[in-house]
Amino acid sequence: MSRSAFAALALVPLAALAAPAARAQDSQFGISGLGTPGRWESVRARATGGAFAPFDAFSPLLEAAIADVRRLSAGVTGGTSWRSVEIGGTETSLRGSRFPTLVIAGPLSRRVTVAGGFATYLDKSFGVVTRSTDSLRGAPEAFTDEITSDGAVADLRLAVAARVHSRLALGVALHRLTGSTRVTAVRRFDDSASYRTSTARDDVAYGGFGGSASALLDLTPAVRLAGWVRSDTRLAADVRGRTTAEDDLPFAAGGGVGWRPGTKAVIAAAVAWRFWAGAGPDSYDTFTWSVGAELGSGTAPVRFGVRGGDLPFGPGGAAPTEFAVAAGVGRQFSSGRGRLDVGVERLERKGAGLTERVWTVLLGLTVRP
Amino acid sequence: MPRGRRARLVLLLALGACTERMTAPGQCPAFCPGGQLQMGDTVLTDVIARDSAYAGYRQAHEGQALPVVDVPGIRSRAIFRMLPLFDSVAPIDGDTLKVPIAVDSAALTLFLLHRDTNASNLALNIYRLPRDIDSTSTFAQLSPWFADSLADSVNVSALYALPAAYDSLTQDTVRTDSTTGRQIRINALNGTTVIVLPLDTTQVRFPEADSGKVAFGVHVSADSLASAALGADEYPERDARIRWYYHYTIPDTVTATPDSVVYTSQVRESAFDSFVLDPPTPPLDPAALDTTLAVGGVPAARSLLRVAFPSFLRDTADVVRATLLLVPVEAVAGAPGDSFSVVAHAVMADLGAKSPLATSGPPTSSARVHLGSTDTVRIELTDLVRAWAFDTTAATALFLRQVPEAATYAQIRFYSSRTAFRPTLHVTYVRRFPFGRR
Numbered sequence: 001m002s003r004s005a006f007a008a009l010a011l012v013p014l015a016a017l018a019a020p021a022a023r024a025q026d027s028q029f030g031i032s033g034l035g036t037p038g039r040w041e042s043v044r045a046r047a048t049g050g051a052f053a054p055f056d057a058f059s060p061l062l063e064a065a066i067a068d069v070r071r072l073s074a075g076v077t078g079g080t081s082w083r084s085v086e087i088g089g090t091e092t093s094l095r096g097s098r099f100p101t102l103v104i105a106g107p108l109s110r111r112v113t114v115a116g117g118f119a120t121y122l123d124k125s126f127g128v129v130t131r132s133t134d135s136l137r138g139a140p141e142a143f144t145d146e147i148t149s150d151g152a153v154a155d156l157r158l159a160v161a162a163r164v165h166s167r168l169a170l171g172v173a174l175h176r177l178t179g180s181t182r183v184t185a186v187r188r189f190d191d192s193a194s195y196r197t198s199t200a201r202d203d204v205a206y207g208g209f210g211g212s213a214s215a216l217l218d219l220t221p222a223v224r225l226a227g228w229v230r231s232d233t234r235l236a237a238d239v240r241g242r243t244t245a246e247d248d249l250p251f252a253a254g255g256g257v258g259w260r261p262g263t264k265a266v267i268a269a270a271v272a273w274r275f276w277a278g279a280g281p282d283s284y285d286t287f288t289w290s291v292g293a294e295l296g297s298g299t300a301p302v303r304f305g306v307r308g309g310d311l312p313f314g315p316g317g318a319a320p321t322e323f324a325v326a327a328g329v330g331r332q333f334s335s336g337r338g339r340l341d342v343g344v345e346r347l348e349r350k351g352a353g354l355t356e357r358v359w360t361v362l363l364g365l366t367v368r369p
Numbered sequence: 370m371p372r373g374r375r376a377r378l379v380l381l382l383a384l385g386a387c388t389e390r391m392t393a394p395g396q397c398p399a400f401c402p403g404g405q406l407q408m409g410d411t412v413l414t415d416v417i418a419r420d421s422a423y424a425g426y427r428q429a430h431e432g433q434a435l436p437v438v439d440v441p442g443i444r445s446r447a448i449f450r451m452l453p454l455f456d457s458v459a460p461i462d463g464d465t466l467k468v469p470i471a472v473d474s475a476a477l478t479l480f481l482l483h484r485d486t487n488a489s490n491l492a493l494n495i496y497r498l499p500r501d502i503d504s505t506s507t508f509a510q511l512s513p514w515f516a517d518s519l520a521d522s523v524n525v526s527a528l529y530a531l532p533a534a535y536d537s538l539t540q541d542t543v544r545t546d547s548t549t550g551r552q553i554r555i556n557a558l559n560g561t562t563v564i565v566l567p568l569d570t571t572q573v574r575f576p577e578a579d580s581g582k583v584a585f586g587v588h589v590s591a592d593s594l595a596s597a598a599l600g601a602d603e604y605p606e607r608d609a610r611i612r613w614y615y616h617y618t619i620p621d622t623v624t625a626t627p628d629s630v631v632y633t634s635q636v637r638e639s640a641f642d643s644f645v646l647d648p649p650t651p652p653l654d655p656a657a658l659d660t661t662l663a664v665g666g667v668p669a670a671r672s673l674l675r676v677a678f679p680s681f682l683r684d685t686a687d688v689v690r691a692t693l694l695l696v697p698v699e700a701v702a703g704a705p706g707d708s709f710s711v712v713a714h715a716v717m718a719d720l721g722a723k724s725p726l727a728t729s730g731p732p733t734s735s736a737r738v739h740l741g742s743t744d745t746v747r748i749e750l751t752d753l754v755r756a757w758a759f760d761t762t763a764a765t766a767l768f769l770r771q772v773p774e775a776a777t778y779a780q781i782r783f784y785s786s787r788t789a790f791r792p793t794l795h796v797t798y799v800r801r802f803p804f805g806r807r
Contacts, residue, residue, distance in 0.1 A: 028393065028400050085393050087400065092393040127392025128401050136410060136690075136797055145406050147802070148392060185802035187406050189689065196751050198406070198687040198799035237805040244805035315399035352399060 026096065026123045028085055028354055029320050033313025034235065034247055034279055035153065038100055038120030043077050043364030047328025047343035048292025049305025051268040054226035054256035055216070058103045058366055060119040061254075062214040062228045063159035063171030069113050072106035075366040086355045096125065105159075112162045121155040122206075122235075124181045142190040151181030153206045153235065167218040175210035177235060177249075208235040208249060226270070227255040248278040250285075250312075266294045276312035284319035286310035292326070299332040303343070311349060320351025328362065339366040404803035409686065410796070412694070417792040418677035420785050422663040423722035424653045424670040430504045430643035432667070432775035433604040434482050437493070437589040437644070438596045442702045445778045446515065447587040447599050448502050449609050449642035454581030454635060460619040470615040472575035473632070474568060477521075477585070480600030480607040481553075481562040484525065485706040488594040494522045495566065497574070498584040508645040515588055520572040523564060525597070528553040561600075561607065575613070581637070583611070596704035598776070601642050608639045646778050660788050661698050664711050665771030666780025673716070673724060674792060676757070676765040683758050686798035691754035695746040695769075695783040696790040703740040703779050710735045711781065712772045713748045715756070719766040726768060731756045735772065738781055746783070754796065 030036035039046065040061040045053040053059040057066045058075030076099075083094045098120075105115035127148040133140050156178060161171035181204045189195035210232035217225045232249035254272030261267065269291045277285045292305020304327040310319035328343030341364035349356040395401045435447035457467040477495065484491055497518040498511060528551060531544040540557035550567040573583060589595045600607030616632045650666035662672035674693075682688055693713060712735040715727040731752035738746055750767075757765050771777070784790035 031395075031400055031402055032398070087394070087396050090394055094393055128395030128397075129392055130395045130397055130401065134408060136408070137795070146392065147395075147402055147406075149402070183802075183804045185406055185804075187408075187689070187799055194749075195689045195797065196755065198689050200687060200799075200802045200804075202802075202804045204805040239805040244803070353396075354400060 026125045027311070027349060027356060028087070028126070029311050029314040029349060029351060029356075030123065031126050031128060032282055032315060034283075035122030035124040035313075037122060037274070037312060038152075038155070040101065040119045040155075041077075042075055042101060042103070042366075043079075043328060043341035043343045043362045044294075044303065044330060046077070046345060046362055047303040047305065047326050047341065048268065048290070048294060049307035049324065049326050050288075050290040051256065051270045051292035051305050051307070052258070052266075052294065052303075053290075054214075054228065054254070054270050055224060055258045055268060057105060057115075058101075058364075060101055060103055060117055060155070060157055060159075062216070062226055063115065063157075063173040063212065064161050064169040064214040064216040064226070064228075065171070066103075066105045066113045066115040066159060067111075067161035067163045067169035067171060067216070069105040069115070070107055071368050072104075073366060073368045074102070074104045075364060076103075077101040077362065077364045079360050079362040081358050081360045083356060083358045086357075087353060108160075111164070112160065115157070115159040115161070117157055119155045119157065120152050121177050121179075122153040124149050124151050124153065124179075136195070141195065143195075144188045144190075146186045146188070147184070149181045149183045151179060151204075153177055153179040153208075155210070169216040171214045173212045175212065175230075175232065177208035177210060177232065178206065180205045202239055204244075205238045206235055207238070209233045210249070222260045224258040224260075225255070226258070227253075229253045247280060250275045250279065264296055268292055272309075274312065279312070282313060282315055284310060284312055284314075286312050286319060299336075301330050303328045303330070311351065314351045314354075316352030318351070320349055320354075322347060322349040324348070337368045340364070341366070403806050406802060407800040408689075409798050409800060413679060413794045413796060414791065416676055416679065416794045417674050417786045419675040420662055420672060420792065421721065422653055422661065422670055422672045422785075424663065424666075425668045426671055426770070427667075427669040427775035428504055428643075429645070429667040429775055430641065431603060432644075432777075433601055433607075433773040434776035435587070435599040435601050435642055435644045436596075436777050437587050437599060438704055438707075438778060439589055439591075440595060440704045443704075443778055444508070444647045445644050446508065446511070447642065447644045448498055448506065448511065448584065449586075449602075449639040450498075450500060450502055450582065450584040451609075451611050452637040452640045454575070454613050454615075454637055456581060458617055460617060460631065466620070468617050468620065470617045472570060472613055472615045474570060474614045475573045475575075476612045476614075477566045477568055477573070478610045478612070479564045479566070479587070480604075480609070481525070481564055482598040482600055482604075482607070484597040485591075485594040485704060487706060488591040488596065489526055491525045491589065491591040491595065491597065492522055493525060493564070493597070494588045494590060495520045495572075496586040496588065498586045500582040500584050502584050502643075503641065504643060506643070506645060508647040508649070511586060511645060515586055520585065521566055521568060523551050523566055525553070525564065526591075528564070573611070575615075581613070585609070594704055594706055596707055601776070602639050608642060610636055610638045612636045644778075650778070650780050660785055662695075662769065662783040662785050662792075664769045664781050664783070665709060665774070665777065667775050667778065669771060669774035670780060671722075671768050671770040672783070673719070673721065674767050674769065674786075675719060676767070676794070678757050678765045682754070682796065682798065683761065685801045687801070688751065688754050688758060688796055688798045690795075690797040691750045692795040693748040693750050694793045694795055695748070696792075697738075697743055697746065698782040698784060700743045701738060701740045701779045701781050705741050707777070707779065708737050708739045709777050709779050710772045711738055711746060711748065712770055713750055713753065714768045714770060715753055716764055716766050716768055719764045724764075724766065724768065730763075738779075740779055746781070750794070754794070 042058040103117040159173035212230035214228035252274040256270035258268040288309030290307035314320040324347035326345040343362040347358040438445040542555040602608035663670040716724040
């Protein structure tokens with residue numbers, strides 16, 4: 001085992017420790033469901049609408065892509081979102097900072113590369129405030145409920161990839177789904193002199209497993225195909241050591257095609273199917289697509305892309321939809337040992353009387369010590 | 370710093386400076402968590418498992434007020450004895466020679482704690498009482514003095530009707546009867562009302578042989594609703610006091626000049642005060658104790674209620690309101706405008722009559738009881754019940770007591786847990802939120 005591979009493996013537990021802090025962009029559509037699925041994309045991939053994710057070693061989507069990592073490397077993605085939620089004629093502005101992905105990879109041998117890290121599997125951070133009135137002791141009593149959840153289910157990944165042929169790379173990964181949410185339910189009565197505020201807090205721990213496999217095939221020197229499948233078990237929710245819920249997690253599959261028409265241009269497209277319909281009521285199978293390009297030299301490329309598709313959770317009997325445009329730039333430094341990526345994304349989600357519009361600014365850092 | 374590096378730094382700071390804001394108005398059930406906060410509201414009829422009444426906590430002379438009442442069914446009179454005044458002074462420093470004093474007059478000061486403002490011609494009648502009054506004195510024993518030893522009578526209603534003047538020094542409101550010198554003064558700082566009654570030597574008889582001990586009784590009268598309360602010595606600086614005006618002669622034993630006369634005064638506070646009732650508070654009858662709980666009166670009675678705390682209030686609910694419901698056996702007799710507080714006080718340990726009152730923890734809760742009313746008494750116990758839910762080691766018992774104790778003639782009796790109209794606990798609660806479910 002090379003020193004770099006050993007270091008990569010050693011860093012995996014460290015990444016696992018940091019995992020519970022990871023969160024992705026959240027959405028009101030996920031509140032009534034299991035949460036908002038995370039985006040397994042680096043800033044580079046995200047700036048192309050996600051189209052580059054199957055080919056990007058630092059996007060924790062397709063493990064075969066790490067086969068091309070020949071030195072110990074690490075990539076981290078962070079971002080801040082400004083979200084406006086329009087529902088029932090009311091618009092609310094929300095914001096949050098996220099740290100959704102970390103990938104550490106390094107070669108185990110000449111053909112085999114290992115990687116570890118985490119990504120957000122389901123974001124479960126939200127806060128909901130409602131007003132209502134109930135009859136108590138023969139009189140109407142108005143109150144405000146505030147239910148908040150802060151946390152996420154992280155996807156801890158241990159991946160192995162091998163270049164089995166000059167044109168073919170294969171990869172497999174084991175996924176440990178873990179995380180917790182700090183949940184709070186507060187009811188405040190307008191008549192606070194008579195009725196005390198009720199506050200309940202708890203921690204919900206989540207756990208599950210998954211496995212994935214993927215392949216990268218170079219049809220020609222300029223055209224690369226990618227394919228992946230993933231299956232996850234059930235997600236168990238535990239409160240104080242007692243399992244309160246077990247929900248089915250989806251089987252997912254996807255693919256992509258990348259085309260390099262010249263030395264300073266790469267174009268890619270990707271699709272994915274995730275079968276969330278078994279996760280309970282108001283859950284739907286989803287299809288997502290993305291197209292993007294990266295132009296310019298490798299030291300300072302410019303990226304852009306679009307994506308669209310369905311969201312897995314939402315009321316109304318039909319899957320909410322989303323559409324996003326994204327752009328970004330990258331800059332290498334320290335003789336290629338580091339790369340800073342910046343991206344911006346404008347996203348719109350619609351469904352069942354709710355519209356979300358999100359600006360997200362992304363920052364990614366990749367280092368090769 | 371190069372521009373590119375500066376821009377990167379600004380971007381990093383901008384991202385790092387962002388704060389979370391993730392709470393939005395919800396539209397339920399479509400965009401709310403699967404579980405909702407549910408409430409419950411129930412009257413727990415068997416939660417008061419055992420209860421007992423005990424008497425003797427505080428006697429009439431230990432109360433913070435002296436009720437004076439004369440209404441159908443109840444009469445209460447204040448009595449107090451003053452600290453003694455000396456009968457002679459040593460006027461020359463270093464000389465053991467003593468000369469007698471001669472009392473010229475006195476001024477009696479009474480603190481009026483409250484009165485029935487609906488009463489007309491409310492009068493305080495001051496009687497001279499024997500100097501041996503004490504805590505065993507009874508209404509009947511003192512009745513002869515209240516019949517023939519009237520020292521003075523002041524119409525409080527008339528005093529209040531006089532034009533007010535303002536003391537420029539203290540800002541007090543002062544009303545003075547220029548004919549009699551009687552004065553009512555309302556303190557600008559604390560609102561206390563003081564009545565000052567000038568008394569001459571026929572009204573207050575200075576008994577040298579008894580070293581200046583004098584005692585008085587106060588009876589109240591009015592066209593109706595004759596009810597008031599005077600300050601007692603348990604209430605700091607609110608007890609009755611008398612200022613003695615006297616003179617004495619300094620004999621000239623050296624020269625042939627005439628003797629000089631000195632006029633001065635001294636204040637004496639009350640050494641003992643109490644009140645006597647007719648009829649007295651009935652004793653706790655062992656037979657009646659089985660069915661009733663007593664609170665208040667003199668000697669003061671308390672009732673201990675032991676609560677069988679329901680486990681569901683600890684395990685699956687968060688109490689947002691808890692109200693103790695007590696049904697009076699009968700209306701409390703007394704002046705219709707009078708009222709008193711019944712307080713529910715947590716105990717540190719259930720030791721029966723000697724259960725120590727909790728000195729920390731949730732605040733006490735109280736309810737105002739109006740005399741003549743048979744309404745159910747409701748005491749909010751929310752903080753106490755919530756404390757019991759969180760602290761499983763706490764003694765789930767409470768004392769019902771009157772506050773202040775032994776400061777009123779009134780005693781209320783409630784039905785006990787062994788009757789149909791037993792004490793109950795009305796609780797409103799929020800059920801535990803189903804965390805971890807969709």
